[in-house]
Amino acid sequence: MKPVRKVEGRAIPFGRKNVDTDVIISAKWLKTISRDGLGEGAFESVRAQEGNVFDDPEYAGAPILIAGDNFGCGSSREHAAWALDDMGVKAIIAPSFSDIFSSNAFKNGLLAIPLPQEAIDRLMEVAKTDPITVDMESMSVTTPFQDRFTFEMDPFRQQCLMDGVDEIDLTMAKSDAIEAHETRVDSAQSWHKPVMA
Amino acid sequence: MEQDRPQTLYEKIWNAHVVDQRDDGTALIYIDRHLVHEVTSPQAFEGLRKAGRQVRRPDLTLAVPDHNLPTTARVDANGNKIPIADPQSAAQLEALEANAPAFGIKYIGASDREQGIVHVIGPEQGFTLPGTTLVCGDSHTAAHGALGALAFGIGTSEVEHVLATQTLQLSRSKSMEIRVEGLLGPGISPKDLILHIIGVIGAAGGTGHVIEYRGEVFEQMSIEGRLTVSNMSIEAGARAGLIAPDDKTFAYLKGRPMAPKGADWDAAVAYWKTLKSDDGARFDKSVTINAADVAPTVTWGTSPEDVIPVTGHVPAPESFADPSKQDAARKSLDYMGLASGQALSDVSVENIFIGSCTNSRIEDLRAAAKVLDGRKKAEGVKWAIVVPGSGLVKAQAEAEGLDKIFTASGFEWREPGCSACLGMNPDKVPAGERCASTSNRNFVGRQGPGARTHLMSPAMAAAAAVTGKLTDVRELMGVN
Ligand code: SF4
Numbered sequence: 049m050k051p052v053r054k055v056e057g058r059a060i061p062f063g064r065k066n067v068d069t070d071v072i073i074s075a076k077w078l079k080t081i082s083r084d085g086l087g088e089g090a091f092e093s094v095r096a097q098e099g100n101v102f103d104d105p106e107y108a109g110a111p112i113l114i115a116g117d118n119f120g121c122g123s124s125r126e127h128a129a130w131a132l133d134d135m136g137v138k139a140i141i142a143p144s145f146s147d148i149f150s151s152n153a154f155k156n157g158l159l160a161i162p163l164p165q166e167a168i169d170r171l172m173e174v175a176k177t178d179p180i181t182v183d184m185e186s187m188s189v190t191t192p193f194q195d196r197f198t199f200e201m202d203p204f205r206q207q208c209l210m211d212g213v214d215e216i217d218l219t220m221a222k223s224d225a226i227e228a229h230e231t232r233v234d235s236a237q238s239w240h241k242p243v244m245a
Numbered sequence: 246m247e248q249d250r251p252q253t254l255y256e257k258i259w260n261a262h263v264v265d266q267r268d269d270g271t272a273l274i275y276i277d278r279h280l281v282h283e284v285t286s287p288q289a290f291e292g293l294r295k296a297g298r299q300v301r302r303p304d305l306t307l308a309v310p311d312h313n314l315p316t317t318a319r320v321d322a323n324g325n326k327i328p329i330a331d332p333q334s335a336a337q338l339e340a341l342e343a344n345a346p347a348f349g350i351k352y353i354g355a356s357d358r359e360q361g362i363v364h365v366i367g368p369e370q371g372f373t374l375p376g377t378t379l380v381c382g383d384s385h386t387a388a389h390g391a392l393g394a395l396a397f398g399i400g401t402s403e404v405e406h407v408l409a410t411q412t413l414q415l416s417r418s419k420s421m422e423i424r425v426e427g428l429l430g431p432g433i434s435p436k437d438l439i440l441h442i443i444g445v446i447g448a449a450g451g452t453g454h455v456i457e458y459r460g461e462v463f464e465q466m467s468i469e470g471r472l473t474v475s476n477m478s479i480e481a482g483a484r485a486g487l488i489a490p491d492d493k494t495f496a497y498l499k500g501r502p503m504a505p506k507g508a509d510w511d512a513a514v515a516y517w518k519t520l521k522s523d524d525g526a527r528f529d530k531s532v533t534i535n536a537a538d539v540a541p542t543v544t545w546g547t548s549p550e551d552v553i554p555v556t557g558h559v560p561a562p563e564s565f566a567d568p569s570k571q572d573a574a575r576k577s578l579d580y581m582g583l584a585s586g587q588a589l590s591d592v593s594v595e596n597i598f599i600g601s602c603t604n605s606r607i608e609d610l611r612a613a614a615k616v617l618d619g620r621k622k623a624e625g626v627k628w629a630i631v632v633p634g635s636g637l638v639k640a641q642a643e644a645e646g647l648d649k650i651f652t653a654s655g656f657e658w659r660e661p662g663c664s665a666c667l668g669m670n671p672d673k674v675p676a677g678e679r680c681a682s683t684s685n686r687n688f689v690g691r692q693g694p695g696a697r698t699h700l701m702s703p704a705m706a707a708a709a710a711v712t713g714k715l716t717d718v719r720e721l722m723g724v725n
Contacts, residue, residue, distance in 0.1 A: 126402060238512060242305065
């Protein structure tokens, strides 16, 4: 995974509460074979409405999304994180996230940044005209107008995101322990492997 | 000291698989068996490819397509493969067909004799063994716990993690004992029992737990029946289900193609015999169920906890204590087109589905065929299908002449797959119509948009086919 130390740029002022995984990516997109290309299906039902923020040229290519409470609730589909990533969103700022969504976001190197509603309200204003900066080192979100909001995150996750370490790499660093387990099983349980013709 | 304390079966299997213990209480757990199917694996293989990684243990991995496959003929009269019409399903199948050999994984193809639903073929091939950890990107992986394997469903990133490292970073679940006292009455099946259990503990009753099913009823139960029970552990919210392996388990596995042979077999059995909860082992939660309370059971709502005996009446939403459940019940009744107080035996069904990883094994088909023998499906039943869980189940059923009984009574006899268990392939229930289904989920839209699902046992689904209504199979068969 790519290290993420800073995400800078325009932010889409979406602001909606309880954005569920069906809104992020509807079920009909689940039959894909790739993580890529899902951006096209992201927020399909919202984009069907005239004048939606996602198709506003002002926010084209914006790397940040601002939303309301309980972002990513609903199913466990990892496609929601893939779709956001594919549409170019690298950080989502909201008052809260569903557990499964934040874990899926983390697994895919997306920043799920929790900030209180007052901060969200202010950022929604700024987003209309100016860029926003999310900084992982100082754990803060800043604007060109001297606003500074700090957020919290599990230190382990923070480090993984900043170093671009993914869970597979982390586990692979334990390959000695894995091998030791395999050797132990091989000698103690000769029957262990499936007999494959 | 830790080791001297009596242990549950779950603790024994967990402890035997800890590769690395982290300070935050999570552990890196070794995975002995990985089943892969076409829907949740393409992105995992893509991830491996992008990172230039290999599959660590292809020899512990088995791939088979099941979810998307149409259950109509897969080869034409000349033996040529019939392509899947839906381009996205076809692409998922092609991806698995290419990925499995590219990563050195054994692949059972769509038209192979051994093909079937992952959770049917795992035990059938002897791939699933007691005391192993087994995962698959499908939540009903819990089924394999019937053989004493610690088995659970995982997401796509986890599929990739297991492919690359053969491990998962997990936190330990709590343990829950479901003790069933007594034996099931005549005409009552394992499906009735598990639906009843889910009704008692609730769809979230097992959340955060691994359930161990205990009691004489399970000792007497066939492996097929145990698979039905453990399969639905997830519908009670549990991560996994477990039934301690015994002589029945060993007899079931002996001689299966992928099971150990010769001296290895003897060594395996000696080890498997140690796999039971010790006397005095402590469970975090314990529930006792009286087998005599279990009637032929049917769901009325859109959660698997919405169960009542077929002899009962649709409950009134006000009868639930919890206001949010009252609200959910109102919505369910509306979706299901049922009125509170209505007798279940008055409810007509237009569709019958006998299949899914819960109830598509040979015993399930025998139970349904016994009811249908010499009878015909009712006029009002428009669509009735039997979908065997695997090609081997299909062949066995045909050898016993069961297919003839099904077709004579008006059922279609299909090719193995997930079929109408989920609306992902052509087998769907039309909107607004009812289905008497032997599958495991009655969620809104699960069998197709607007479809109304009633979960029940194979014998009960067959009885519904005969009368065109939800029916007490005991009455139809003169059992009491
Ligand atoms: S039959 Fe249904 S529950 Fe079973 S594996 Fe297939 S889709 Fe999943």
